[in-house]
Amino acid sequence: MxxxxxxxxxxxxxxxxxxxxxxxxxxxxxxxxxxxxxxxxxxxxxxxxxxxxxxxxxxxxxxxxxxxxxxxxxxxxxxxxxxxxxxxxxxxxxxxxxxxxxxxxxxxxxxxxxxxxxxLRDARHQRLKDRLKASDDNNDFSEMFAPxxxxxxxxxxxxxxxxxxxxxxxxxxxxxxxxxxxxxxxxxxxxxxxxxxxxxxxxVELPTRSPVPFEDRANFLHIGNFRHAPNWDAVLWLKTTIWPLIRAQLPTAQLHIYGAYTPPKATALHNAAQGFHVMNWAEDALQVMSATRVCLAPLRFGAGIKGKIVDAMLCGTPNVTTPVGAEAMYGEEAWPGAITRTAREFADCAVRLYNDKAQWLNAQAQAQTLLAGRYQQxxxxxxxxxxxxxxxxxxxxxxxxxxxxxxxxxxxxxxxxxxxxxxxxxxxxx
Structure with a gap:
């Protein structure tokens, strides 16, 4: 035949x-x-x-x-x-x-x-540039999110x-x-x-192994290709505003930033004394994500859906993001972490997730529900x-x-x- x-x-x-x-x-x-x-x-x-x-x-x-x-x-x-x-x-x-x-x-x-x-991403980027020129407020970007x-x-x-x-x-x-x-x-x-x-x-394929437990994890993480403009802007917002607010509450906190094609302007932000570590490219993103307690994705503009957040869910790592970061990534399901609109709210939610095991475990469980309902290969x-x-x-x-x-x-x-x-x-x- x-x-x-x-x-x-x-x-x-x-x-x-x-x-x-x-x-x-x-x-x-x-x-x-x-x-x-x-x-x-x-x-x-x-x-x-x-x-x-x-x-x-x-x-x-x-x-x-x-x-x-x-x-x-x-x-x-x-x-x-x-x-x-x-x-x-x-x-x-x-x-x-x-x-x-x-x-x-x-x-x-x-x-x-x-x-x-x-x-869409380019138009949102232009709006952010206009907003940054018009105001010195680097905390509240509520009007930028989800128009x-x-x-x-x-x-x-x-x-x-x-x-x-x-x-x-x-x-x-x-x-x-x-x-x-x-x-x-x-x-x-x-x-x-x-x-x-x-x-x-x-x-994605749904994870079959149990995630690394709360007690065996440490540090905050941000990850993203530096050639992608929203990721670089997120790093800048972390450095100038959000991370100092987190460190004020957790003086020994450490943030590890990974990304492909790290430019000199990014490595220049590295400051071990501030707990702000620019780590270059992660050969195994899921491995470093699994060792992290909270993923930070403070995106002020962008489009599509976010691979870093899907990776966080796969690893059972709760995340803190913005309405731009969460856009189109969930429907009726609960968000596996926190969605915030200001730098102050972002920092407060990140600290609570980092310290509160019960809240952290609840967010982890919500991630598994969201993956199963929305992202199965x-x-x-x-x-x-x-x-x-x-x-x-x-x-x-x-x-x-x-x-x-x-x-x-x-x-x-x-x-x-x-x-x-x-x-x-x-x-x-x-």
């Missing part, structure tokens, strides 16, 4: 995945794992250089093929590969390669992995980044979204058809595959009904194509 051909997938990565450096890298690996469980044939390509913490995909059976921007060599590559599905990792890759995919593999389903809405969706739309609507990002969503057949809040923002305010979006949060992996297969089966109807996407592809791809061809011709002359 002739066996059916395995679905052939091409992933075009903004970077080579680094699951130990960022939540985005971890989410990409979770998506790839879902494909591998189906026996799909996967090729991963990227125009980026190789990072020092990149995952080795070849032992998983995934081909790795470097590609170039603005180079027609990609045309021959994708024509020969003839994928059934092309997954763009971040909208910039759809801008660069989408027209080439459509031209040479028009029947391939085009899927966008958004990671988070970059235009109405309409207000978020008004901050984003006129930005170039939002127009580019949402145009890419329209041009694709399906976009994977980690945040249900961002889905509602796109549907209710930007009028993106709901059928073009699929909720695919971080996907066993639930979201099959749901992702089912949605992709369904879209493949109805691809012609999806594209017919998405006239806005068709129109955007017609105009944007023409301009992008001509620009890419001009750059390629210019590069030949040089």
């Amino acid at each position: 002739i066996q059916p051909r395995a679905t052939k997938v091409l992933v075009i990565g903004y970077v080579w995945p680094e699951p130990r450096s960022s939540a985005a890298g971890g989410h990409m690996m979770q998506i790839l794992e879902s494909f591998l469980q189906q026996g799909w044939d996967i090729t991963f390509s990227s125009p980026a250089g190789t990072g020092e913490h990149r995952a080795d995909l070849a032992p998983l059976g995934i081909r790795e093929v470097p590609i170039e921007l603005n180079n027609s060599s990609f045309d021959m590559f994708i024509s020969e590969l003839a994928p059934d599905v092309v997954l763009f990792d971040r909208f910039m890759m759809e801008e660069q390669f989408g027209w080439r995919v459509e031209k040479h593999c028009p029947n391939a389903m085009r899927v966008l992995e958004s990671s988070d809405l970059q235009s 109405a969706l309409r207000e978020e739309f008004e901050f984003m609507a006129d930005t170039d980044l939002a127009k580019r990002e949402i145009a890419a969503i329209y041009r694709c057949d399906l976009t994977l979204m980690v945040s249900q809040v961002e889905i509602e923002l796109l549907v209710e305010q930007f009028k993106v058809p709901r059928n073009l979006l699929h909720w695919c949060p971080l996907m 066993a639930l979201h992996g099959p749901a992702l595959i089912e949605r992709l297969v369904e879209c493949q089966q109805h691809l012609a109807n999806i594209r017919r009904d998405n006239f806005t996407g068709s129109m955007l592809r017609h105009h944007q791809h023409k301009s992008t194509q001509y620009m890419a061809q001009w750059i390629e011709a210019k590069n030949r002359l040089n």
Whole structure:
């Protein structure tokens, strides 16, 4: 009997995945794992250089093929590969390669992995900058947190980044979204058809071992890739305002800050006398998280959902965060720690969690409930595959009904194509 051909997938990565450096890298690996469980044939390509913490995909059976921007060599590559599905990792890759995919593999389903809405994160960052310029108050940021969706739309609507990002969503057949809040923002305010979006949060295996007990843990921890602007801002807020408030109540407290690609400006903040330790990259984030009593995530802006908080839940480590940090990460479930709006409240909650074993154990139990109800790979992996297969089966109807996407592809791809061809011709002359 002739066996059916395995679905052939091409992933075009903004970077080579680094699951130990960022939540985005971890989410990409979770998506790839879902494909591998189906026996799909996967090729991963990227125009980026190789990072020092990149995952080795070849032992998983995934081909790795470097590609170039603005180079027609990609045309021959994708024509020969003839994928059934092309997954763009971040909208910039759809801008660069989408027209080439459509031209040479028009029947391939085009899927966008958004990671988070970059235009939302950027608009929130600008609001924070404006707020810091307008006021010396470094304690209360209540007005920054969780505004109405309409207000978020008004901050984003006129930005170039939002127009580019949402145009890419329209041009694709399906976009994977980690945040249900961002889905509602796109549907209710930007009028993106709901059928073009699929909720695919971080996907994890539930822990089988008992977490490290309260008595065997010590210290506070913050972790996050320093190349991600919200993480660097969180470190600054910790250093200037929150950590002094914690140390005033716990004079011997120690804070360990881990992050990939630690810049000199971060290491300059290290001060052992203040208990403020910049530790560089953690080779095993779950190990250091498991030894920690409380995770601190004082995010004043950002988007998507937070890998550091999922890691904390996996390790049974209660966390203190802000409404931005907790956004879209829980529904009816209780939060496994504390959600705060001011530096003073943040510090007080962190100290209480650190000292109060009963409260700490309750938060730990709430983390297990939240993980089981919202983040199981066993639930979201099959749901992702089912949605992709369904879209493949109805691809012609999806594209017919998405006239806005068709129109955007017609105009944007023409301009992008001509620009890419001009750059390629210019590069030949040089």
